Amino acid sequence: MSPLDLLDVDSSLSAEERQIRAVVRQLVDEQVRPHVAGWYEEGRVPARELAREFGRLGLLGMHLTGYGCAGSSAVAYGLACLELEAGDSGVRSLVSVQGALAMYAIWRYGSTEQKQHWLPAMAAGETIGCFALTEPDHGSDPASMTTRARRDGDDWVLHGTKMWITNATIADVAVIWARTDEGVRGFAVPTSTPGVAVREIRRKMSLRASVTGEISLDDVRLPAAARLPDAVGLKAPLGCLTEARHGIVWGALGAARDCLETTLEYAGSRTQFGRPLAGFQLTQAKLADMAVEWSKGYLLALQLGRLADAHRLRPDQVSVGKLNNVREALAIARQCRTILGANGVSGEYPVLRHANNLESVLTYEGTSEIHQLVIGQRLTGLSAFA
Incomplete structure (x- = not known):
């Protein structure tokens, strides 16, 4: 064990x-x-x-x-x-x-x-997809998206820009969300379609082992068959985000566990003042607090997973998991860095890489503030989004 x-x-x-x-x-x-x-x-x-x-x-x-x-x-x-x-x-x-x-x-x-x-x-991994909801000026507020899709005969014509899209530059198909006269709709867009341009976002300080891009849509003409027929309204992309956030609840624990395992090994072998770092009270207090938070996050993730398997998982429950587990995983990564000292900033150890990555995980698919408001609405029955 x-x-x-x-x-x-x-x-x-x-x-x-x-x-x-x-x-x-x-x-x-x-x-x-x-x-x-x-x-x-x-x-x-x-x-x-x-x-x-x-x-x-x-x-x-x-x-x-x-x-x-x-x-x-x-x-x-x-x-x-x-x-x-x-x-x-x-x-x-x-x-x-x-x-x-x-x-x-x-x-x-x-x-x-x-x-x-x-x-x-x-x-099979032979075709790569991406999910394009976020825009340069509309991250946490997708209801204000400016990407438009208009009917032209039997076709649809899309125009707009999507930003911070994972997998964008390698994607064969992009699920694009756009505003229409009937509300928000989703489209499966082959990235080879004329008018689709993709630019890789470089100079990132986080998620550097990940492909991120900007997608520009310049009057992209699509057949009617490209529209996702059951994707009606903003509820559709938000439902996708709930699905993905469940994986984040678990994933953040993996980054935290790798930091903790690295730090336990390091503290047990690194000697200062004649004994291993792990033998000092302050080090053990840090390790104990981090292990307790990790264990609580693991229990939370497992409960949400069981609810999902029973088809009883609610979006606000996923918000509890995303808010807690990513926030605590980032705190664990930062604390582990202090135990590793100067070695904590070296690429020879994974701790600061995980911390930098978790800064992005903290933000994407709902910032901590957004999830706090989701939970707040569940508690009070009042929306504080507007």
Whole structure:
């Protein structure tokens, strides 16, 4: 049993869930850990190669059913996200955006023809998707989006800009959300369509082992069959975000666990004033507090996963998980850095890389403030968004 599992939470996992976790952990140990520090430093990642490997193991859209998807439980998917983010948040983001945003949007809101056309290849990692909701001037306020889609005969014409889109520069299909005369609608847009231009966002200080881009839509003409027929209103993209946030609740724990495991090993072997750092009271107090918060986050994630598998998970409950687990994971990463001292800022150790990544995770798919307001509305019955 891991020393971090203070409450023996692992004992409540099924044999299948533990097996899936072990397979993903081995994949990360073999395919990610030996290379990720270099990817981060260079600001690149072999995303297509990783996607095919993830597809081979059934990790892409693994919690969806049919069309080549594995149909795994929500808890199994969460454990996979945890292990992936123990490698790097950017690697987990690749899987989350592919499966829980782009694939889920098509799976949940698309036509049978759209599902048959896109999902099998996406599940295999041969086709890459992205999810384009955020705009340069509209992040936390998607209701104010300015990207427009207008009818022109039987076609749709899209115009606008999307920003901070994971997988954008390698995507074969982009799920684009746009305002129409009938409200917000979703479209499955092949990125090879004339008028679609993608620019990679460089010089990031966070999520450097992840592909991020800007998508410009200059009067992009699409057939009627490109519209996701069941994606009606802003509720549709927000439903996709709820799906993806569940993976983040688990994933953030992976980054925190990797920081803690690294720090435990370091503190046990690093000698100061004649004894290991781990033998000092202040160090043990820090480790104890972090392990307690990690254990609480693990219990929270597992409860949300069980609710999801019982089809009882509410968006505000996911907000509780995202707010708590990402906030605490970032605090753990920062505290671990203090125990490693100057070595904590070195790329030889993963701690500051995780901390930098978690700064982005704290913001994307709902800032902490947004989730506080979601929870506040649940508690009071009053909306404070406007």
